[in-house]
Amino acid sequence: MTVITSSPAVPPRSRVAAPLIEAEGLSVSFASETGFLPAVRGVDLRLEEGEILGLVGESGSGKSVTCQALLGLLPASSTFAGCLRVAGETLVLGDALAFERLRGGTISMIFQDPMSALDPLMTARAHLHQRLRRHERRGDGEERMQELLRRAGVSDTVRVLDAYPHQLSGGLCQRVAIALALAGEPRILVADEPTTALDVTVQAQVLDLLDDLRRARDLAVILISHDLGVVAEICDRIAVMYAGQIVETGPVDAVLEQPAHPYTLGLLESRPLLNGPRRKLRAIRGAAPLPNALPSGCAFSPRCGRSAAVCQVPAVLQPVRSTSSQYHSAGHRLARCHLPLADGAHG
Numbered sequence: 573m574t575v576i577t578s579s580p581a582v583p584p585r586s587r588v589a590a591p592l593i594e595a596e597g598l599s600v601s602f603a604s605e606t607g608f609l610p611a612v613r614g615v616d617l618r619l620e621e622g623e624i625l626g627l628v629g630e631s632g633s634g635k636s637v638t639c640q641a642l643l644g645l646l647p648a649s650s651t652f653a654g655c656l657r658v659a660g661e662t663l664v665l666g667d668a669l670a671f672e673r674l675r676g677g678t679i680s681m682i683f684q685d686p687m688s689a690l691d692p693l694m695t696a697r698a699h700l701h702q703r704l705r706r707h708e709r710r711g712d713g714e715e716r717m718q719e720l721l722r723r724a725g726v727s728d729t730v731r732v733l734d735a736y737p738h739q740l741s742g743g744l745c746q747r748v749a750i751a752l753a754l755a756g757e758p759r760i761l762v763a764d765e766p767t768t769a770l771d772v773t774v775q776a777q778v779l780d781l782l783d784d785l786r787r788a789r790d791l792a793v794i795l796i797s798h799d800l801g802v803v804a805e806i807c808d809r810i811a812v813m814y815a816g817q818i819v820e821t822g823p824v825d826a827v828l829e830q831p832a833h834p835y836t837l838g839l840l841e842s843r844p845l846l847n848g849p850r851r852k853l854r855a856i857r858g859a860a861p862l863p864n865a866l867p868s869g870c871a872f873s874p875r876c877g878r879s880a881a882v883c884q885v886p887a888v889l890q891p892v893r894s895t896s897s898q899y900h901s902a903g904h905r906l907a908r909c910h911l912p913l914a915d916g917a918h919g
């Protein structure tokens with residue numbers, strides 16, 4: 573587990589271009605024997621060029637399904653709704669051809685387990701050759717393959733090009749997967765738990781690499797992670813998901829240092845720290861509701877120590893007012909809570 577430290581502030585960019593991703597009211601349900609079960613419920617997301625957005629929340633909160641919707645990778649058993657613009661193009665969520673055009677080129681993805689993303693019977697060279705052929709405009713020469721591997725932080729490119737996945741460490745496999753994801757010169761990278769399967773030192777190298785790529789190439793990244801330390805380290809903004817909804821979002825330092833939603837505070841209190849005073853871990857009581865048993869009011873209220881009568885009514889995302897001078901200008905903060913925590917709630 574990584575310790576939360578305040579990340580060195582990325583200098584504010586002058587953002588004039590439209591966001592690379594604008595999603596409004598994304599909703600996804602899956603067919604079941606008892607009807608359609610909501611997995612993602614009215615998610616709004618915005619991602620700017622060169623920005624890293626951390627998507628966090630407990631297992632089953634809808635992080636992966638949200639990203640599958642952004643990539644047009646939802647399974648046939650799903651129904652969906654919402655508005656989505658990616659790199660200025662308005663997409664109809666069911667338009668498979670439009671997403672096919674965008675994937676790999678404008679938007680690309682890396683996954684938790686690099687081994688499963690690579691074919692055990694193909695060398696890194698064969699993987700890159702195949703991927704580059706798909707993006708014809710770039711050619712598939714040796715130099716281009718080596719350049720992609722170098723960009724992904726591989727130094728002995730010749731050896732790695734000729735290696736099969738089982739001949740590479742987990743970290744190198746993830747770097748090959750990143751080189752593949754970069755082959756189409758994407759503007760957006762969706763990284764679903766990209767470091768969970770790696771040991772801690774390699775984790776840090778892969779995170780540094782993502783950070784370098786966004787700085788050097790203005791790559792925008794959505795980083796799905798269970799690790800708030802990782803998110804604090806490299807993300808600019810955070811979106812906390814619970815039961816298919818975003819419950820809190822804003823600049824990462826402001827949200828993690830002064831959470832407004834009791835769920836965000838609960839996540840912070842349930843994580844161990846490596847430094848700082850010893851303290852008793854406080855797990856959030858109970859479990860997240862299943863999609864077929866969502867509470868009628870605020871989805872978190874059955875687990876929330878602050879729950880009151882007003883919480884029997886669904887809460888909407890609303891601006892968080894901070895009286896702390898440090899966060900006066902911390903950008904747009906929203907929380908979905910009738911009784912948000914006052915300033916000074918520290919994780």
Ligand SMILES: Nc1ncnc2c1ncn2[C@@H]1O[C@H](COP(=O)(O)OP(=O)(O)OP(=O)(O)O)[C@@H](O)[C@H]1O
Nearest residue numbers: 602611629630631632633634635636637638647863
């Ligand atoms: N193909 C599917 N068919 C039916 N239900 C699904 C499918 N994929 C996801 N779900 C359900 O959608 C909900 C959200 O799942 P999702 O994978 O997005 O959660 P998550 O936050 O990414 O969790 P984790 O951190 O464990 O990956 C869960 O209730 C899950 O069971």
